Each structure stands twice: as structure tokens, then as C-alpha cells.
Amino acid sequence: MLQRFFILCSGADATLLQTCSQGEQNKYAGIGATVFFTAVMAFLASAYALFTVFDTLYTAIFFGLIWGLLIFNLDRFIVSTIKKRNSFANELLQATPRIILAVIIAVVISKPLEMKIFEKEINQVLLEQKNELTLANKDQIAMQYTPLIEKLNQDITTLKTEVSTKEAETNVLYDTYISEAEGTAGTGLLGKGPVYGEKREKHDAALAELQQLKTANAEKIATLESQIAALNTDYNNAVNTSQPIIDGFDGLMARINALGKLPWFPSFFIFLLFLAIETSPIIAKLLAPKGEYDIKQEEEESILKTWVAQKVQQREQILATDIALNTKIYNEIEEEEAVYAHKKQKAEELLKLQADAFHALQVKRL
Incomplete structure (x- = not known):
């Protein structure tokens, strides 16, 4: 039963093959098994590739099954149409289009499985890229807010400097009238005389101005700080809004690019493996010696032509x-x-x- 199924997969004439030896039947059953398992591998690889794209199991299985049947039909057709004659060059010429197509298919179906095999390494590369994108995104957004925040901070510093300067002037006036009272400076007379009174009035006036300046600048500083807080809030909101886009940087193209950053040697040998699997039905038919079935088939064709x-x-x-x-x-x-x-x-x-x-x-x- 299994042998008949694989003979069907090989595309050989089952009726004619039944008249051949058991060894000849086993040879074509082996060729049919190669065609069948190549189609199975194509189905698995394409289904996984489509699952990474659509993220839907049933859709991936459906289109993967169509792809597997397409490869099965193509391999079966080409294997059945390669006639074993006495010219290997003609046989190779018949198989050349399928070999070229096998290279293309091997590239297509090997990439998804490579991504699955090297999933951990790819995740590490993607994590590094996401971190770089996050930092770059923060820097780009900060370019919109940093100049405004820096200007506001400069305004706050200017206001605080004004208060500090005024406070230093007031302290100087305080030291002046105290020294006058102690007789250590100014007129040099101990006690609170007329000069002391003038200097005390200047200090008191400067102190009143200092208090007014502190109150006014404190209000201005509070307003500026509220503006800075609002800008920081907007900045954080912009970062939080754009972050999910960076977190979603995990699609098929991103993974293929991440795979390209890994060493090429392992990926190349996986590609060669799938290339060997894709071309195995053709290679099996080309390398198979001309047997009893081929001779009988050639005889029937000759009879028909005559x-x-x-x-x-x-x-x-x-x-x-x-x-x-x-x-x-x-x-x-x-x-x-x-x-x-x-x-x-x-x-x-x-x-x-x-x-x-x-x-x-x-x-x-x-």
C-alpha cells in the first residue's frame, strides 16, 4: 500500500512498473518518497513563514498546504518527464529550470526555519536594536523640548541671581550700619548717631525691596517651574506614546535583518541543506541508472511512434x-x-x- 502510494508520487506508470522487477519498483518508490517528503518540508517551512506574517495558525496552515501541494505537483511533473536515455546532458537540460527554481525556493523556505533555529540570538539582536531605537527616539523627542526647558531654567537662574545680588547688597548695608554703631567704621564714633540713622534707613529700605523682590521672583519662578513640569509631562507622554511602536519592532523583515547580522556560516549550511532537499527528487532521478522500466517505457514510445x-x-x-x-x-x-x-x-x-x-x-x- 505504501509502496503504491510512493510510486504514485513518483509519477511513474504504475501499470507498466508492475511488469518490472521488485528492485525497479523499489527504486521508483524511493524517488516518490523523496518527492513526497520534499513537499512535506515545503509545507512546514512555508506554514511557519506565513505564521510569522499573518500570526494566524489556520491561515498559515491553509496557504502552507497550497504551497506544499504546488511543490509536490511540480516535483512529480518534472521527475516524471525526465526520460532516462543515453544522454546525461539532455536529462540535465530538462532538469535545469527545476534546479534554478529549487535555489529560489530554498532561499524562501530556509529563512523562516533559520529564524526559528536562531530565535534566541535574533531576540538578543532585536533587543539591542530596540534599546538603540528607544535612546534615539528619546533624543529626537528631547530636541523638541530641551531648548524650551533650558531657556526656562535660565530665566529661573536669572531671577534667583537677582535675589542673591539684592540680598548681598542688603547684607553690605547691614554690616555698614552695624559697624557705624560699634564705631569700627565710618565716623568711628561709638553709638547710634545721625550717620547711623541714615545708614539704617538705607538698609531697611533695601531690606523691604529685597522682600518684595523675593515675593515677586518666587511667583515668577513658580510659574516657570510649572511650565517646565508641563513640558516634562508632554515629553514623557510623547515617549510613552511612541514606545509601543518600538516594542512592536518584531516583524518578519526585522527578524530577517537581525538574522543577517549573525555569522553567515551556519545560515549558509542550512540554506545548502534545504537546497539539497529541494533538488533531491531531481538529483535522485538524474543519478538513478537506466533500468528495466526506462527500457520498457522507451520501447512503448518507440512502438507508438512507429x-x-x-x-x-x-x-x-x-x-x-x-x-x-x-x-x-x-x-x-x-x-x-x-x-x-x-x-x-x-x-x-x-x-x-x-x-x-x-x-x-x-x-x-x-
């Missing part, structure tokens, strides 16, 4: 003979007087009838 050539030749001869006979018969009829007289009589009768009909029509019109 029979067709005989039929064509017979029909050509029948046609030539028929043409010669018809020519001879009509030539003889042309020379017979009886046939001439009969056709002349009938023509005269026809002309009379036409003349009478024309006369009757003309009379009717008058």
Missing part, C-alpha cells in the same frame, strides 16, 4: 490514391456524349422555365 508514422503514411497514400482515381473518373466522364446531352437537355429546360417566369412577372406588372 504506429503513428504508419497511420500517417497510410492516410497519405489513401489520399493520393483517391485524388488519382477521382481525376481519372471525371476525365472519363468529361468525354462521354450521353452525359453531355443529358446536361444540355436539363439546361435548356431550366432556361425555358426561367424565361416563362420572367414573362409572367412582366405581364403581371403591366
Whole structure:
């Protein structure tokens, strides 16, 4: 049962193959098994590739099954049409289109399985790329907010500097009137005289201005700090909004690019493996020696060609003979007087009838 199924997969003539030896049947069963398992591998690889694209199991299985059947039908057709003759060059020429197609298919179906095999390494590369994208994204967004925040911070620093400067001036005035009172500076007289009173008034006026300046600048600083907080909030919101896009950087193209950053040597040998699997049905048929089945198939084709050539030749001869006979018969009829007289009589009768009909029509019109 299994052997008959694999013989069916090989595309061989089962009826003709039954007349061959058991070894010949086993050879074509092996070729059919190669065709079948190649289609199975194509189904698995394409289904996984489509699953990474659509992320839907049933869709991936459906289209993967179609792809597997396509490869199965293609391999079966090419294997069955490669005729084992005495010219390996002709056989290789027949198989060349399939070999070229096998290279393309091997590239297509090997990549998804490579991504599955090197999934951990690819995830590590993607993680590094995501981190780089996150930092770059933050830097790009910060370029929109940093200048504004820096300007506001400079304004705050300016306001604080004004307060510090005014406070330093007030402290100097305080030291001046204290020194005047102690007699260590100014007039040098101990006690609170008129000069002390003037210096004390200047200090008190400066202190009042300092308090007003602190109050006004504190309000301005609070306003500026609230603006900075709002800008920081907008910045964080922009980063949080764009981060899911970076986190979703995990599609098929991203994984293929990440796979390309890994060492090429292992991927190349996986590609060669799938290339060998894809071309195995063709290679098996090309390397198989010419056997009993091929000889019988060639004999049947030769018999069919001879029979067709005989039929064509017979029909050509029948046609030539028929043409010669018809020519001879009509030539003889042309020379017979009886046939001439009969056709002349009938023509005269026809002309009379036409003349009478024309006369009757003309009379009717008058």
C-alpha cells in the first residue's frame, strides 16, 4: 500500500512498473518518497513563514498546504518527464529550470526555519536594536523640548541671581550700619548717631525691596517651574506614546535583518541543506541508472511512434490514391456524349422555365 502510494508520487506508470522487477519498483518508490517528503518540508517551512506574517495558525496552515501541494505537483511533473536515455546532458537540460527554481525556493523556505533555529540570538539582536531605537527616539523627542526647558531654567537662574545680588547688597548695608554703631567704621564714633540713622534707613529700605523682590521672583519662578513640569509631562507622554511602536519592532523583515547580522556560516549550511532537499527528487532521478522500466517505457514510445508514422503514411497514400482515381473518373466522364446531352437537355429546360417566369412577372406588372 505504501509502496503504491510512493510510486504514485513518483509519477511513474504504475501499470507498466508492475511488469518490472521488485528492485525497479523499489527504486521508483524511493524517488516518490523523496518527492513526497520534499513537499512535506515545503509545507512546514512555508506554514511557519506565513505564521510569522499573518500570526494566524489556520491561515498559515491553509496557504502552507497550497504551497506544499504546488511543490509536490511540480516535483512529480518534472521527475516524471525526465526520460532516462543515453544522454546525461539532455536529462540535465530538462532538469535545469527545476534546479534554478529549487535555489529560489530554498532561499524562501530556509529563512523562516533559520529564524526559528536562531530565535534566541535574533531576540538578543532585536533587543539591542530596540534599546538603540528607544535612546534615539528619546533624543529626537528631547530636541523638541530641551531648548524650551533650558531657556526656562535660565530665566529661573536669572531671577534667583537677582535675589542673591539684592540680598548681598542688603547684607553690605547691614554690616555698614552695624559697624557705624560699634564705631569700627565710618565716623568711628561709638553709638547710634545721625550717620547711623541714615545708614539704617538705607538698609531697611533695601531690606523691604529685597522682600518684595523675593515675593515677586518666587511667583515668577513658580510659574516657570510649572511650565517646565508641563513640558516634562508632554515629553514623557510623547515617549510613552511612541514606545509601543518600538516594542512592536518584531516583524518578519526585522527578524530577517537581525538574522543577517549573525555569522553567515551556519545560515549558509542550512540554506545548502534545504537546497539539497529541494533538488533531491531531481538529483535522485538524474543519478538513478537506466533500468528495466526506462527500457520498457522507451520501447512503448518507440512502438507508438512507429504506429503513428504508419497511420500517417497510410492516410497519405489513401489520399493520393483517391485524388488519382477521382481525376481519372471525371476525365472519363468529361468525354462521354450521353452525359453531355443529358446536361444540355436539363439546361435548356431550366432556361425555358426561367424565361416563362420572367414573362409572367412582366405581364403581371403591366
